[in-house]
Amino acid sequence: MRFFSVATLAALAFVPPAGAALNVVASTEDLADLTRQVGGDRVKVESISRGYQDPHYVEAKPSFILKLAKADLLVVVGRELEIGWLPPLIQQSRNARIQVGADGYLDASLTAKILEIPTTQITRAMGDVHPLGNPHYWLDPGNGRRVAKAIVDKLSRMAPADAAYFASRYADFDKRLGEAEKRWDAMLAPYKGLKIVTYHRSWPNFADRFGLDVIGYVEPRPGIPPSPGHTIDLIAEMKRQGVKILLVEPYFDLKTPNSIGRETSAKVLVMLPSVGGEKEITDYIKLFDYDLGLLVAAIKETGAK
C-alpha cells in the first residue's frame, strides 16, 4: 500500500495540474526565446543546447531526459540538425506527449522558408549535406516570425484559455520585430551585394535576407575541417574578389580563419548564430542587433564592399 502511494505520487509529479504554465523544451536557445516571446509567463521554457555550442554535436546527456520527461511541448529545429542526439533522448523520455508525430512535438522548420534543399542525388562525398535543406533557417527574421506564429498556434491549441494572451504577445513581438527589421535594413542598405566568406554553411538565410553574397567557405565541404589545398584556393579567390569579411561561428577554431585573415587582410568576425552565444544576446532581436552591429563596424573598418 505504501509503495502504491509512492508510485502514485511519482506518477502525479509528471502530470501538470490544470491551469499551470506549460512546460516547453526547445532544442536550441533561439527556439526557446521565440517560445518565451509569445508564451510569456504562461510557459516555462528550457533549451537543451547552449547558444555557443555547435548544434550538430550536442551530447545526449541523461539530464536532458529528465527535462524531456516532464515536457508538454518539444520544439525542434528539424531538417535533421538534431539527428545525432535528439532521437535517443525523445525515446528515453518515456513521454508520449512529445514523441515524433504527437501533439506536443513541433518541428519549427515546417512553416519556415528553407534554402539549399538538394535537387539532385546527394552523397556523403559532399560532406555533411543536410538532405532536407539547410537547417540554419532561423537566421532570417522572417523565419523567426513564421516560427513564432507556428508556436503561437500550437500553444493556443494546447491551452485554449490563454489563446488571446498568446495572440497579443505575438502581435507585440511581430510589431517589435518589424520595427527592428526596418532598423536593420537601414543599417545594411549601403552594402547590398557585399561579398563575404563564412566558415560553415550557417548563414544562407542571413545572407539572403540582408543582401550579402557568400562566395566561399573555410570548410572545403560542410562538416569537413579545413584542408591546406582548399585554404590556398580560398585565399586566392578572396583576393581576386576583394573579400574583406570572414564570418566564423563561435565553436570553430580560429587558427585557419586567422591565417586567411592575415593573407587577405580580411577581418575575422566571430558572429553568433544563436541567442545566448554571448551574455548580452538575451533574445532573438538582440541576436541580430549584435551580429549586424559587428558586421557593419567591420565593413566600416575594412572599407569592404
Add this chain to the structure above:
Amino acid sequence: MRNVSWAPGLLLAVGGVLALPAAVTAAGQAPTVAPTTASAGDDVGELRRELESLRQDYASRVAALEARLLALEGSQAQAPAPAPAPSPATQTAGASKIFNPDIAAIGNFVGAAGQSPGGGEPSLNMQEAELSFQAVVDPYARADFFVTLGPDEVALEEGYITFPTLPGGLLTKIGKMRDAFGKVNGQHPHTLPFVDRPLVSTNLTGGEDGLADAGISVARLIPNPWLFLEATGQVYQGNSAVFQAPTRGDLAYVGYLRAYQDIGESTNIDLGGSIAYGHNGITADTTTRLIGADATLRWKPLRRSIYTHFLARGELTWSRTGAADGPFDAVGGYGYLEYQFGRRWTAGVRYDNSERAEEPGLRDEGGSFIVTYKPSEFSLVRAQYRRTSFAGEASPANALLFQFLFAIGAHGAHPF
C-alpha cells in the same frame, strides 16, 4: 503526383489491348468471310452487323479513353506548384519506400601483428559487417535490428521492439539484446573506443559475443530531486556465453542501476551497479552470479566540443561460477583514459587486470595505448599497442592491432 504520372501509360496500355482485337478481327475475318456462298448470305450480313457494332463500340471506347488521357495530361501540366518546402523524400521515393527502415552498414576491418595467446587475432580480418534496420513500428513502438556478418557466421546481434511510452514510465524492450550489465557489455564492437575488448570481458563476461540473449527488459526512471536515476530489470532465456539454462524454467536475470549527474555544463559523472544471475549449465543446478560496478567521468567544454574531450572510465566485475568442484570466485576490471587532442585525433590508454572465471588463481594483466584518427563522422582508423602478461606464460605478449571502421547509410545517433 506519382499516381498521375503512371496513369496515362496504363490507360494507353489498356486502350491498346482493347483496340488490338478489333484490328485483328477486322483484318483477319474480312477475307475469310468474303468468298463464302450466297446460301450463307444471312450469316455474312449478321457478321457484318456484329463487326460494325463492335467497331463502333471500340471506337467510342478509344475516343473516351483518349479524352480522359488528354484531360489527365492537361491537369498534370497545370498541376499546382509544389508546397513551399516539400520533403525531397516524397518527390524522389515511392510511397512504399518512405516506410522502409533506416538502413546502415558498418564495416569493421581488424589487422594484427605480434604475439597473442592461442594464435590470437588473424593478420588481416574482416571481423564483421554489421547491418542495421531501424524504424518506427506503429504509434506505440519502434524496432531495431542489428545483424552481424562475420567471417564464419551470420548472427542476430540484437533485434528488439521498444515501447517507449508505456504507462508508469516503463521503457520496455522485447527481443534479443545485449544485457544491461555495465558499460562495455552493451556496446557493439564499432562503438568501443578500442580494437579489442578488455581482458575482464574476455575472461568473465563472454568476450566478443558478451552477455546477449533473448528476453524482456524494463527500465524506469526513479524520480528524485537530485540526480538522474534509472533502474533496469531484465529476464532472459539463459542462452549466452555465460548463462546456459538446463531446463526451460532456469531463466537468467539482470539488474542495472544507473546514476548520472552533471557537474556544470562541461563535466558529468556516470555511475552504475549491475548484477546478473542464472544457471551456467556446468551441472543441472550450478549457477553463475556476476556483480559489476562502473564509473565514468566525462569532460567536454561546449564551446570547443568538436575539438577536445576527456573521459575516464573504470569497470570492475566480480564473478562466482558454480561448478561440480565448488564455486570459483574471480575478479577483474579495467581502467581507461581518453583525451581528444585535435578535431580528428584521440589518444587513449587502458589498464587490464582480470582473473579467469573457472581457473582460480590465474590472473592476466595487460596495458594498451590507443590512437584514433577520424577523417569524418563515418570512418575511422585506429591503432592499438597491447602488452599482456598471461598467467602461466613466461614472457609478456606484445601485439599491434589496427582497425578500419567505415559506415554507410542512415545517420545514427552519436554514442554517449
